[in-house]
Amino acid sequence: MTGGGMNSVGRAAALSGVLIAAGTALGFARDLVMAHMFGASGSTDAFLVAWTIPETVSPLLIEDAMALLMVPVVTRLLARGDGLRPLAWSALPRMVLGLSLVTLALVVAAPAVVDVLAPGLDADGAAVQCVRLTAVTVVTFGVAGFMSATLRAHHVFGPPAAIYLAYNVGILALIGGLSGLVGITSAAVGVACGSLLMVAVQAPAFARCLRASPASPASPASASGSSGRVDVRLGLAAVAPVVVYTVTRQAQVFVERFLGSELAVGSISHLNYAQKVAQVPMVLSLLIVTVTFPRLARASADGDTWQVARRIRQDLVIASTVVLAASAFLVAFAPTLIRVLFEHGEFTAADTASTASIMRVYALGLWGQSAVGLAARAFFAQRRPTWRPARVLGLGLAVTAAAGAAFAASAGTPALAAANAAGITLAAVLLLGGLRRGIAPVSPRRIAADVSRLMLAAAGACAAGLLVAHAAAGTPALVQLAGGGLATTAVFMVLAALAGPDLVAPWIAMRSRRSVRGRTESGDTSEPADRTRKNDPARQDGRGEPPGGGGPAGAAGADVPLGRPRG
Secondary structure, three states: OOHHHHHHHHHHHHHHHHHHHHHHHHHHHHHHHHHHHHOOOHHHHHHHHHHHHHHHHHHHHOOHHHHHHHHHHHHHHHHOOOOOHHHHHHHHHHHHHHHHHHHHHHHHOHHHHHHHHOOOOOOHHHHHHHHHHHOOHHHHHHHHHHHHHHHHHOOOOHHHHOHHHHHHHHHHHHHHHHHHHHOOHHHHHHHHHHHHHHHHOOHHHHHHHHHHOOOOOOOHHHHOOHHHHHHHHHHHHHHHHHHHHHHHHHHHHHHHHHHHOOOOOOHHHHHHHHHHHHHHHHHHHHHHHHOOHHHHHHHHHOOOHHHHHHHHHHHHHHHHHHHHHHHHHHHHHHHHHHHHHHOOOOOOHHHHHHHHHHHHHHHOOHHHHHHHHHHHHHHHOOOOOOOHHHHHHHHHHHHHHHHHHHHHHHHOHHHHHHHHHHHHHHHHHHHHHHOOOOOOOOOHHHHHHHHHHHHHHHHHHHHHHHHHHHHOOOOOHHHHHHHHHHHHHHHHHHHHHHHOHHHOHHHHHHHHHHHOHHHHHOOOOOOHHHHHHOOOHHHOOOOOOOOOOOHHHHHOOOOOOOOOOOO
């Protein structure tokens, strides 16, 4: 890759990162504004039931499924010289028609939808109205996702990265302008208008791609769009496991809201606010290892199972370090953090106490959430689609539903959070244990040793944080949070370092990879030693792992394996 090309990729990545971060920040600001203006009440519960629609549709039509389906299809069309027009003229109208019928069905059946999602909801009238408004997102998200995938296939990244920024701008603007007139319905109106902005922000770039597309396809099959339709049908079969996995994971929220609707008014809102804060470190942990996914996919495509195994172990240590350290802080300082973020306007001290207690329980499942995301990437990086992540998530969902139904009536919302944590943690353990069969020779004992040591470090950091919280009880809240954050982080780092240098090696490796980015971008994703070691029985030990130890040697290279855990 030339210097100019690398600079162009770097600028595109930087612009996308800034726009995505801005959209994420506005999304969090949206939650803070809603808590300030509406608190945690029956009306916010009603809106969150309707919010289930865009929450579910977004990963299907914008993120995972649509991107995995359409980017390869459009890329193949461009490679053949056919351009975008045949696919756009044939597939887009059919997609809009089909999604419009779904939207119409949701609008007509809105009362039944509310009864299914939240049978015990008091403010069902407001929920029905909000469902009818948010149903628009089924169409608009589909068009926005089609545009995003198409633009990314054309190497246009700015407009797709700006869609959530535009979305949240629309929601915040409508809440600010209409909340005094229509209350919580203003948020649902904002969702509908914001979804239209997601289309509008991409429309100019999409139109330019259409104009630049050849008017006449290069191949006869493409003239009628049949080639693109075949690619789409094949792509649908390939992404079906991803779709089912995504819906099954989202179904945890369905279970919580279904059972939470039978509890006290505001319970669904308390669960939502606690989850939004608790999931921040999980998202950050996955963002850190996202940069290594192309290396994982390349090693998987090359059949380099040792590189895949090493990549999984290192990424798991990095993600676990981030999420467990953050979990220690969240458990220790949950009341103070929720009070600083939310206890304004209509959000009361009682709301703070309930949300904080839920968040402390949610934090216990953050490692499971992060590990599921990481393990699923390894499964979906394979050449053939696999149903194992969806099946395992289904089992975890069954545990969540059974435990929640059994204990919610007696223990309230913390029981729902605990059921969520139990189900997702079970799924994480099963997925990580299943990696050894057909994915990579990952040692379950080594994973267990790495994670258990990090969990012990997190427990010590949490204890230190609780001591700091007790000692600083009379100080300003921001001082408590700053001091507590430093204390828990420092204690966690010291305990993790004492637990073994192999837990530090992945961070050194990640830093080292930055210094060899040029070689990585050129396609050399495996070290020479990897290519020598893979499929070499003489270099394996009895447990199916590459031999060699940890310690200082494990920290020396950019991608050396994690050292063995201490006995």
